[in-house]
Amino acid sequence: MAAAYDFTKLRKLLTIHLVVQLCLLLLLVAVSWLFQQKLVDRFLNCVIVSLLIQLALFFPLKNLTSREVLREIASSALGLTPLDLKALRRKRVIADIIKSSVFLFFLIFIYRLPGKPVVLTIAFFTFILTCLSYFQCFNFWARREMAARTES
DSSP, rough: OOOOOOOOHHHHHHHHHHHHHHHHHHHHHHHHHHHHHHHHTTHHHHHHHHHHHHHHHHHHHHHHHHHHHHHHHHHHHHSSSSHHHHHHHHHHHHHHHHHHHHHHHHHHHHOOOTTTTHHHHHHHOOOOHHHHHHHHHHHHHHHHHHHHHHHH
């Protein structure tokens, strides 16, 4: 017998992620316009370096989000025992600590870089692109897994 799932919470989370992605995209456009005004000759180099860093971060991000989606799918199953819920909550806390530490790393790194516009530009772009990639991967995996679970 296939397990039954209630994806209401996950669908709401996907909608929130969509709104956050749109806000991040607007922020990316605004920040890139500001930095392009300051770094006329080196702006394209900063964008290329940011994209290369993002390419290196993509696969660890993809693995992190796939594990998170599987955890969220498992927590959407109906009839979980309290021990199952406790184990899923522990996994969620560990993932939240990892995400918070990455966010704090970028925040502190960007804060401590006054006066170096090239490195600051690369850090801003990498931070925003990392957040966008995380949300995109999460949404992709969640929709894929929800479709696979509702088919069976």
